[in-house]
Amino acid sequence: MVYLTRKAEFSASHYYHNPDFSPEENQRLFGKCNNPNGHGHNYTLEVTVKGEVDPRSGFVVDLKQLKEVMHREVLDAMDHRFLNKEVPDFFQKIPTTENLAIAIWQRLETKLQQARLHRVRVYETPDLFVDFYGEN
Amino acid sequence: MSTEENRDIYGKCNNPHGHGHNYALEVTVSGRVDPATGMVCNLVDLDGFVEREVLSRYNLENLNTLKEFARTVPTTENLCIEIFEILHRGFDKAHLERVRLEETMMNSFEYCGS
Numbered sequence: 661m662v663y664l665t666r667k668a669e670f671s672a673s674h675y676y677h678n679p680d681f682s683p684e685e686n687q688r689l690f691g692k693c694n695n696p697n698g699h700g701h702n703y704t705l706e707v708t709v710k711g712e713v714d715p716r717s718g719f720v721v722d723l724k725q726l727k728e729v730m731h732r733e734v735l736d737a738m739d740h741r742f743l744n745k746e747v748p749d750f751f752q753k754i755p756t757t758e759n760l761a762i763a764i765w766q767r768l769e770t771k772l773q774q775a776r777l778h779r780v781r782v783y784e785t786p787d788l789f790v791d792f793y794g795e796n
Numbered sequence: 797m798s799t800e801e802n803r804d805i806y807g808k809c810n811n812p813h814g815h816g817h818n819y820a821l822e823v824t825v826s827g828r829v830d831p832a833t834g835m836v837c838n839l840v841d842l843d844g845f846v847e848r849e850v851l852s853r854y855n856l857e858n859l860n861t862l863k864e865f866a867r868t869v870p871t872t873e874n875l876c877i878e879i880f881e882i883l884h885r886g887f888d889k890a891h892l893e894r895v896r897l898e899e900t901m902m903n904s905f906e907y908c909g910s
Contacts, residue, residue: 662873663906717805718869723903
């Protein structure tokens, strides 16, 4: 089994707010991230897939295809977007980096050919990242 | 594979004149910390082994001309597995956990054995 990781970068904005909480509770919990005008991040996405090496091609997965899927399913939808208002995944969910990693997993999982999705890692900043390995 | 199939699957990588990468290799070993030395293994031993058995073999070489890639395509997947096997066979100072190979800043490959 070989694990292959491909990186991509995208920029997006968001803010944290739960309508079930009072304004004070939102402010206390989310702090500066609660500003409804949003703020941006340069996200780094790492997608790891796993599989056996095809003896004919020597590949686990066609990297070109993986790049295209990542672009189509994630970057085209999220790059330079206000996640709360423009990306349906976050109309009902708070676009924390945790939920972002889960949403990206869900977008990619069924779209991959050949190899299986192993991990989605999302860096919000260089010193903070979230890993999601799926529910199972 | 046919000429067309090779071009289709490998694209620019199918250029018979070859192309180079600045690979970055990560070797992960595990083990108990030796109470006398405070080390899992002596890094001098690991560095020496990697230098002698891996880097001196592959650095600045045309991989396609080496015997291990005479019948196997030198994709980074296969290079990663080959380096793991070299370490697995020859390095006995600690347990080999993983070999990770970066082909570019955007791509990397990991192998932990079969």
